[in-house]
Amino acid sequence: MSGGGAMPPPAPVASDGAPGAPPSGPSGHASCLSPVAPRARLLGRRAALLGFASLAGCARDAGTAAAAPEPAQDGAPAGTVSWRGEPAQGGLLIGHAPPGTRLTLDGRPVRVGADGSFVFGFGRDAVPEAVLVIRPPRGAAETRRLAVAPRQWQEQHLSGLPGRMVTPNAAELERIRAEQAKLNALRRTDSPEAWFAAGFDWPARGRISGVYGSRRILNGQPRAPHLGLDVAVPVGTPIQASATGRVLLAEDLYFTGNTVILDHGHGVGTLHAHLSRMDCAVGQRLERGETLGLSGATGRVTGPHLHFAMNWFGTAVDPRPLLPG
Ligand SMILES: [Zn+2]
Numbered sequence: 001m002s003g004g005g006a007m008p009p010p011a012p013v014a015s016d017g018a019p020g021a022p023p024s025g026p027s028g029h030a031s032c033l034s035p036v037a038p039r040a041r042l043l044g045r046r047a048a049l050l051g052f053a054s055l056a057g058c059a060r061d062a063g064t065a066a067a068a069p070e071p072a073q074d075g076a077p078a079g080t081v082s083w084r085g086e087p088a089q090g091g092l093l094i095g096h097a098p099p100g101t102r103l104t105l106d107g108r109p110v111r112v113g114a115d116g117s118f119v120f121g122f123g124r125d126a127v128p129e130a131v132l133v134i135r136p137p138r139g140a141a142e143t144r145r146l147a148v149a150p151r152q153w154q155e156q157h158l159s160g161l162p163g164r165m166v167t168p169n170a171a172e173l174e175r176i177r178a179e180q181a182k183l184n185a186l187r188r189t190d191s192p193e194a195w196f197a198a199g200f201d202w203p204a205r206g207r208i209s210g211v212y213g214s215r216r217i218l219n220g221q222p223r224a225p226h227l228g229l230d231v232a233v234p235v236g237t238p239i240q241a242s243a244t245g246r247v248l249l250a251e252d253l254y255f256t257g258n259t260v261i262l263d264h265g266h267g268v269g270t271l272h273a274h275l276s277r278m279d280c281a282v283g284q285r286l287e288r289g290e291t292l293g294l295s296g297a298t299g300r301v302t303g304p305h306l307h308f309a310m311n312w313f314g315t316a317v318d319p320r321p322l323l324p325g
Contacts, residue, residue: 080098091121097112103132103133111267122315175254176255198244202231211230213318243270244264247286248269249282273309274305
């Protein structure tokens, strides 16, 4: 479905792009739509994600592991469960386990695909420890305690925003709540495809004008933290699917304007906000690299840019460590 007919003329890059100017980006926009769950946990050390780390250093060949399971500290078979990255606030871990393995994170089941792919994430305010229980197809269950690395967050001041975008009126609040409920429902989607396992590309290339996790002060008032990545691109820039996925939502929302959400499987979703045009329809499958729409300045913005956010179910994670370069 198309969210807009005419393509707006090219516009200058967001003012926040200029040195010393306030960062662009719907401050809190995405944050408002993606409240951090109290128990949300995230991960996210960029460097850590560049390598393929393993659970408790147990990265071994699957065949070897199956033939001769290595005892863990508690005497249970370790199996071969590995992932890219280390647990940290805002992080998304993409891993592999022997097919048939069952996983729970803090008591919550984590889907393991037919090929053994799995994924889980930690929120911006994740607590310092998570408990992963591994139940291999054969043998005893094993409990791993994961240290979740804390991160420092920037503070971002934005001023001169229209009052209704900082303090919406009653009717606007009603619309915002309805949209939030819809997003919450969509974020419970748990598709069996493991498209996320192939990794992610940039949806568009440009200067980063807003980062994940920053505290937002709007017109002097503290608001929800920014839970996405802002890429300053002129209006009309093609926005590409960063991984293969299915369109979960393509519509105009109060804070994020024209918004496209893709489902990449196992609860992993990407959100693309402030588009000037949406060139996809709900239910449509997009291949990695396919254009989903054009960038713009719709919704709560200080200038044209793409707000790119990533979720693992209701947990907003930091897309940056997953992107090249
Ligand atoms: Zn943003």
